[in-house]
Amino acid sequence: MPRALLVCVIAWACMLTVSNAWSKGTPVTPGTSFPTNLFSSMYYMPSQPTAEPRPAVARLGGGWFPDALNNPMTLPSHAPASEAVLPAPLHGTQQVKTLIHDVLNSAHQLVRGGNSSFLCNVCRTGLSTLQTLAHTSPELVPDVLTGVCRTLNLFGATALSDQCALTFDRAMYGGPITQVMSYGNFSGEAPDATLVCAAATFCERPSENLSEAFLNDWFHGSRAPSQSTLDRWHAKQAHAQAHFSESSLLPVLHISDLHVDGRYMVGSESNCTFGETRYCCHSISANSALYSKPITHGTVPRANISAPAGYWGNYTCDAPWSLIGNALEAIRHVSGERGYELALFTGDLTLHDDLFRYSHDLIQYSAQALFGALKGILGRTPLFSTLGNHETSPENFYAPHSLPDGRGHQFDWDSDYLARLWRSLGWLDAHGEQDVRTHYGGFSVSPRSGLRIISMNSDFWYFVNVFNYIHSTNPDMSGMLRFLTDELFEAEKRGERVWILGHVATGWDGSQSLEKPSNLFYQIVSRFAPHTIAAIFFGHTHQDHFSVFYRAESGRSADAPRHTSGAATIALNAPSVTPESNVNPSFRVYYVDPHTYDIYDWDQYYADVDTFATSVHGPVWHHLYSARDTYGDLHASVHDHQYSAHVALEHGTRWPQNVPLNATFWAALTDEMEARPALLSTFSRLQSRQSSRANVCTDQDCRKANVCYMRSATAAQGRTCRAGFGSVV
Ligand SMILES: *[C@@H]1O[C@H](CO)[C@@H](O)[C@H](O)[C@H]1NC(C)=O
Ligand SMILES: *[C@@H]1O[C@H](CO)[C@@H](O)[C@H](O)[C@H]1NC(C)=O
Numbered sequence: 001m002p003r004a005l006l007v008c009v010i011a012w013a014c015m016l017t018v019s020n021a022w023s024k025g026t027p028v029t030p031g032t033s034f035p036t037n038l039f040s041s042m043y044y045m046p047s048q049p050t051a052e053p054r055p056a057v058a059r060l061g062g063g064w065f066p067d068a069l070n071n072p073m074t075l076p077s078h079a080p081a082s083e084a085v086l087p088a089p090l091h092g093t094q095q096v097k098t099l100i101h102d103v104l105n106s107a108h109q110l111v112r113g114g115n116s117s118f119l120c121n122v123c124r125t126g127l128s129t130l131q132t133l134a135h136t137s138p139e140l141v142p143d144v145l146t147g148v149c150r151t152l153n154l155f156g157a158t159a160l161s162d163q164c165a166l167t168f169d170r171a172m173y174g175g176p177i178t179q180v181m182s183y184g185n186f187s188g189e190a191p192d193a194t195l196v197c198a199a200a201t202f203c204e205r206p207s208e209n210l211s212e213a214f215l216n217d218w219f220h221g222s223r224a225p226s227q228s229t230l231d232r233w234h235a236k237q238a239h240a241q242a243h244f245s246e247s248s249l250l251p252v253l254h255i256s257d258l259h260v261d262g263r264y265m266v267g268s269e270s271n272c273t274f275g276e277t278r279y280c281c282h283s284i285s286a287n288s289a290l291y292s293k294p295i296t297h298g299t300v301p302r303a304n305i306s307a308p309a310g311y312w313g314n315y316t317c318d319a320p321w322s323l324i325g326n327a328l329e330a331i332r333h334v335s336g337e338r339g340y341e342l343a344l345f346t347g348d349l350t351l352h353d354d355l356f357r358y359s360h361d362l363i364q365y366s367a368q369a370l371f372g373a374l375k376g377i378l379g380r381t382p383l384f385s386t387l388g389n390h391e392t393s394p395e396n397f398y399a400p401h402s403l404p405d406g407r408g409h410q411f412d413w414d415s416d417y418l419a420r421l422w423r424s425l426g427w428l429d430a431h432g433e434q435d436v437r438t439h440y441g442g443f444s445v446s447p448r449s450g451l452r453i454i455s456m457n458s459d460f461w462y463f464v465n466v467f468n469y470i471h472s473t474n475p476d477m478s479g480m481l482r483f484l485t486d487e488l489f490e491a492e493k494r495g496e497r498v499w500i501l502g503h504v505a506t507g508w509d510g511s512q513s514l515e516k517p518s519n520l521f522y523q524i525v526s527r528f529a530p531h532t533i534a535a536i537f538f539g540h541t542h543q544d545h546f547s548v549f550y551r552a553e554s555g556r557s558a559d560a561p562r563h564t565s566g567a568a569t570i571a572l573n574a575p576s577v578t579p580e581s582n583v584n585p586s587f588r589v590y591y592v593d594p595h596t597y598d599i600y601d602w603d604q605y606y607a608d609v610d611t612f613a614t615s616v617h618g619p620v621w622h623h624l625y626s627a628r629d630t631y632g633d634l635h636a637s638v639h640d641h642q643y644s645a646h647v648a649l650e651h652g653t654r655w656p657q658n659v660p661l662n663a664t665f666w667a668a669l670t671d672e673m674e675a676r677p678a679l680l681s682t683f684s685r686l687q688s689r690q691s692s693r694a695n696v697c698t699d700q701d702c703r704k705a706n707v708c709y710m711r712s713a714t715a716a717q718g719r720t721c722r723a724g725f726g727s728v729v
């Protein structure tokens with residue numbers, strides 16, 4: 001051993017060999033035992049893989065989250081009444097009965113149908129009436145919504161018994177929607193009414209347009225970076241490429257969408273079709289072909305189950321603790337002795353479950369348990385996160401601070417907890433903690449010289465968040481994008497490069513974000529990229545894809561010329577750890593320049609769900625692909641004279657080793673995919689991590705739509721593409 005050491009000291013190349021003792025081609029099998037050392041104690045630890053482990057999780061500030069919160073046998077049956085928030089009533093003397101009658105009448109008219117201008121008007125009139133009711137008698141609105149839900153048969157044939165009542169309960173969607181009805185502008189043809197009715201497909205979508213006056217004001221007249229700012233960036237970029245060395249790249253972990261399911265029951269129905277829950281792998285999940293009675297507690301008997309849930313997880317279900325523990329071990333193993341320099345998490349800790357089984361406690365438990373466990377495997381590496389749409393209760397919702405009657409702070413329980421938690425884990429300082437409280441879970445920090453990470457709460461552009469429909473002509477009611485812009489101005493001044501974290505992507509197929517906020521985000525990115533913004537990271541879809549941001553030339557993103565020469569930055573959508581939605585669990589390691597923080601490459605790892613069941617070792621984690629190896633060859637577009645990136649390729653076809661995989665590369669790749677359809681099929685297979693349950697994009701329409709999604713980073717841009725090809729599952 002001394003001799004080996006001596007040789008190593010002399011030959012530094014040998015040190016590389018030692019630190020790379022594990023090579024990425026070798027599969028990782030963390031084994032079958034659960035890493036109980038990541039938790040202070042366990043409520044339950046099975047001796048056989050016939051039930052899932054149940055970690056006991058200590059609450060920040062004292063006490064424990066109760067076992068019943070995540071026990072497969074004790075599913076909550078209704079929303080906690082104490083968590084309901086209604087708007088404050090205004091005085092009024094309207095005839096409540098008449099109002100309710102009129103609202104229900106509007107709903108009936110919508111069901112009967114008609115031409116589009118008629119339906120749009122009926123919808124707006126209905127909302128205006130509902131607003132009057134919300135002003136005078138807010139406590140009655142959740143029941144009226146339940147009635148409308150039944151009239152419109154919102155949940156269709158697969159509804160749970162009373163799903164309308166459970167969903168529009170005042171402690172679930174009923175309370176927030178009543179607030180929107182009270183605080184929004186629903187008089188006549190007001191934009192809020194039109195936007196709500198557009199979401200329900202009764203009216204045309206309002207324009208994404210932001211006027212020149214608005215944009216000038218937004219950027220305080222500074223619509224473009226100064227020449228000296230650009231010169232400084234170009235010098236830095238040139239220096240990094242001239243002195244490029246692969247060994248100095250920093251490894252950065254990116255994980256997304258963990259969705260731990262503490263309620264997962266081994267042996268329950270994984271092939272569920274019907275039941276008193278919309279989710280599989282829970283004690284009351286059922287398949288209607290084999291079990292036909294309503295069941296709200298207890299378990300479906302084994303004889304009536306078509307495909308029992310396995311110990312390690314199923315494609316139809318969120319990640320059980322066994323799979324989470326195993327994935328964490330694999331993540332640790334892959335980092336080797338070097339460890340990760342930084343780690344990113346793009347949201348969604350909590351399981352998918354029926355709305356009414358959510359609670360503040362469930363959200364805080366998921367955060368405490370998973371961030372605590374991640375701290376255990378990451379050690380001194382800091383983790384920077386963004387709030388997912390599942391990080392709140394009611395799910396998907398977050399209210400702007402500007403709501404009246406103190407209602408603007410109804411989600412403080414959430415951001416305050418995360419602020420304290422991230423601080424206690426050593427990931428944020430006092431300033432970062434304060435940011436999280438002030439900016440809805442968002443923050444701006446500089447973990448390394450020259451790098452800034454700005455985390456956004458993407459609920460404020462997510463179309464499901466009903467609070468975004470209040471004063472919707474304002475693209476930034478929450479102030480989240482103002483915060484981002486102010487931070488970017490500061491970063492630009494300091495010459496920092498910025499990574500932006502968010503959960504819901506602003507673009508891709510355009511189905512998830514709202515027009516105005518996603519357009520404003522685009523305008524901001526266009527103003528600050530690439531010299532300040534190096535990359536954007538998203539999650540949410542569980543799938544692996546990307547979108548290029550191009551330079552905007554007007555207040556309408558849909559008008560931006562989306563040519564490779566105008567590529568500004570890239571949004572990378574990292575795949576999920578949860579297998580739910582028929583994908584294979586996965587995580588990513590970027591290799592990043594230590595000065596420009598541009599991404600040079602990444603490795604994607606995955607475990608195949610189909611083979612979990614048959615492997616005696618449990619999940620086996622494989623290297624799936626390297627971005628540069630898979631996509632770095634652009635020969636087809638070069639051959640067709642479609643290559644337009646102004647970067648001289650190595651051997652005439654390969655993206656140069658010393659040039660990062662920046663937005664210009666990804667834009668050029670979309671040109672290559674047009675020239676070489678087989679590459680798009682490769683992308684499509686990787687989108688699900690080669691899941692046997694996923695489709696592969698092979699026909700002309702799908703390929704064309706996908707290239708268009710890759711060039712779309714707002715709702716309006718995504719809607720210029722043919723719809724329906726955004727997901728492979
Ligand atoms: C739409 O339907 C309404 C009510 O049925 C009718 O009055 C109106 O003329 C129709 N408009 C068009 C453009 O067909
Ligand atoms: C509501 O919208 C209407 C129609 O656009 C407008 O005239 C009115 O001023 C708005 N009211 C408020 C309080 O913003």
Ligand SMILES: *[C@@H]1O[C@H](CO)[C@@H](O)[C@H](O)[C@H]1NC(C)=O
Pocket residue numbers: 209210211212554555556
């Ligand atoms: C919308 O955009 C067009 C072209 O960019 C512009 O001329 C027009 O004034 C805008 N309209 C509004 C309402 O901002």
Ligand SMILES: *[C@@H]1O[C@H](CO)[C@@H](O)[C@H](O)[C@H]1NC(C)=O
Pocket residue numbers: 290291292293303304
């Ligand atoms: C469960 O399966 C048994 C045996 O096939 C069947 O007789 C019974 O009706 C099923 N139970 C329900 C509730 O469907």
Ligand SMILES: *[C@@H]1O[C@H](CO)[C@@H](O)[C@H](O)[C@H]1NC(C)=O
Pocket residue numbers: 271273287288289306307
């Ligand atoms: C799932 O159930 C359906 C009937 O509802 C059945 O046709 C199918 O074969 C089952 N799949 C599996 C994997 O058991």
Ligand SMILES: *[C@@H]1O[C@H](CO)[C@@H](O)[C@H](O)[C@H]1NC(C)=O
Pocket residue numbers: 270271307308309310311312313314315316612613
């Ligand atoms: C879930 O996994 C088990 C094996 O662990 C398998 O037998 C079952 O068919 C899977 N369920 C579905 C719906 O594929």
Ligand SMILES: *[C@@H]1O[C@H](CO)[C@@H](O)[C@H](O)[C@H]1NC(C)=O
Pocket residue numbers: 237241530567568569646647659660662663664665
């Ligand atoms: C990507 O890097 C190349 C080579 O330095 C450069 O020409 C190009 O402008 C860069 N693109 C972006 C968007 O930073």
